[in-house]
Amino acid sequence: MNYPFWDVPHIGSGWVIGIIAIFHVMISHFAVGGGFYLVLAERKALRENRQDWLEILRGHSKFFLILTGVFGAASGVGIWFAIGLAHPEATSTLIHNFVFGWAIEWVFFMVELTTAAVYYYTYGRVSNELHLKVGWLYAVASFLTLVIINGILTFMLTPGQAWLNHALTGREAEFFWQAFFNPTYWPSLVLRTLVCVSLAGIWALVTCSRLDGETHGNLKTELVRWSSKWLIPSFFLMPFVMVWYLFSVPEGQRELLKLGISTIGSGAFTQVTRVGLVIIMASATIVLVVYFLAWRAPREFTFSHAVSVLLLGLVATGAGEYTRETLRKPYVVGQHMYSNGVRVKWVDKYNKEGYLTHSPWVRKDPALPPAMAIGEAMFRGQCMSCHTRDAYRSMERLLAGRNRESIGNVLKILHEHGEPYRRYMPPLVGTQEEIKALGDYLATLVAPPATNAAPAALAAKP
Numbered sequence: 001m002n003y004p005f006w007d008v009p010h011i012g013s014g015w016v017i018g019i020i021a022i023f024h025v026m027i028s029h030f031a032v033g034g035g036f037y038l039v040l041a042e043r044k045a046l047r048e049n050r051q052d053w054l055e056i057l058r059g060h061s062k063f064f065l066i067l068t069g070v071f072g073a074a075s076g077v078g079i080w081f082a083i084g085l086a087h088p089e090a091t092s093t094l095i096h097n098f099v100f101g102w103a104i105e106w107v108f109f110m111v112e113l114t115t116a117a118v119y120y121y122t123y124g125r126v127s128n129e130l131h132l133k134v135g136w137l138y139a140v141a142s143f144l145t146l147v148i149i150n151g152i153l154t155f156m157l158t159p160g161q162a163w164l165n166h167a168l169t170g171r172e173a174e175f176f177w178q179a180f181f182n183p184t185y186w187p188s189l190v191l192r193t194l195v196c197v198s199l200a201g202i203w204a205l206v207t208c209s210r211l212d213g214e215t216h217g218n219l220k221t222e223l224v225r226w227s228s229k230w231l232i233p234s235f236f237l238m239p240f241v242m243v244w245y246l247f248s249v250p251e252g253q254r255e256l257l258k259l260g261i262s263t264i265g266s267g268a269f270t271q272v273t274r275v276g277l278v279i280i281m282a283s284a285t286i287v288l289v290v291y292f293l294a295w296r297a298p299r300e301f302t303f304s305h306a307v308s309v310l311l312l313g314l315v316a317t318g319a320g321e322y323t324r325e326t327l328r329k330p331y332v333v334g335q336h337m338y339s340n341g342v343r344v345k346w347v348d349k350y351n352k353e354g355y356l357t358h359s360p361w362v363r364k365d366p367a368l369p370p371a372m373a374i375g376e377a378m379f380r381g382q383c384m385s386c387h388t389r390d391a392y393r394s395m396e397r398l399l400a401g402r403n404r405e406s407i408g409n410v411l412k413i414l415h416e417h418g419e420p421y422r423r424y425m426p427p428l429v430g431t432q433e434e435i436k437a438l439g440d441y442l443a444t445l446v447a448p449p450a451t452n453a454a455p456a457a458l459a460a461k462p
Helices: 013-047 051-086 088-121 128-157 161-165 172-180 185-208 217-248 251-262 271-295 303-327 344-353 370-382 404-415 432-445 453-460
Strands: 331-333
Touching: 013 051, 013 088, 013 128, 013 185, 013 217, 013 303, 051 088, 051 185, 051 217, 088 128, 088 172, 088 331, 128 172, 128 185, 128 303, 128 331, 161 172, 185 217, 185 271, 185 303, 217 271, 251 303, 271 303, 370 432, 404 432
Parallel strands: none
Antiparallel strands: none
């Protein structure tokens, strides 16, 4: 336990990342797809000498600049802060192995921000040819940020055997490209590109929906239908790319889907399967709404209709990110680091020497029994990356009705990494004394209120 644990009451630290990431993905993927939308729409307008299109596109580019340049950039920084606090071990691994990748991505990001501003503020002030070139420069730079980030994100699911063979040897940097172009890199890149294209169309529908259908009937019809076409590639290609992606995922992670399907009646670990169904239903609903409300009746397509499509896109995007995160379980970096920051190769070491042996994060409070402080530190370090005390995936609910002996049996199973938890939970590491202290601490969480003072006192301390 090298780092202190960031304890976020009720929702847990993981959901802080999730909430920020869902909105960030909606905006950042729009930043990629929207760049190509703007430049292609402008090129079409110039070829057809459509000044009415150019006026609408100018307004859309302002909206695009504010949303992506302000909220997109701010949420991106927010993710950095959140992952550094919630998963410091994993963040350290990513930085040390991809430091030059991050640096290159930031160069493209700065080009992206600069050209987005130049594109908007030079509308009508420079030649059409130069303005288009600025637009293309933005679109390419933005897409290249996706190309780089995708390699780092997919590494966390499938780092590749070449990198895994040399993890913790000091030679990891020699296998940068093998880790970057990992088994799920290409299907993920195609999948995210399709999402970018779809979101470009969805966000454009928000702008187009604000046109008055009576005053600008023909213009609104053309723009709404042209924007709707941006959803067609995803509609036809997404199912095939999803199958490609799933077959690139390790068999152990695919087992989570099979487990959810096979146990859906008994209510076992079905979250990933249920969320997968949410993706399918939300995506299908988007297509139906866009076809019946936008394509067939573009003049009557209202702002509320567009917001409904946008919310459905948010649901589908959030479900997709949740599924990607869940497929990694029980790892945060596949086959290398468990979701609680314990490295796979260090499990035996921790079991022999102790998980907290060299940790400075055990509370030194003379008012509390030493074993209770050790148990709480074990809980923070090994459990709270996924569980809370009393809310999301709470231990109080999961252990309700169990006595101390029953809790000890569960911990024994987790320590031996046996069924039925091994597919989605890390092994419990530490000496027998540390595990016993954890069991004593967990028992107090489900004890009657009168005997529950110790964890309450611990939780109240900073």
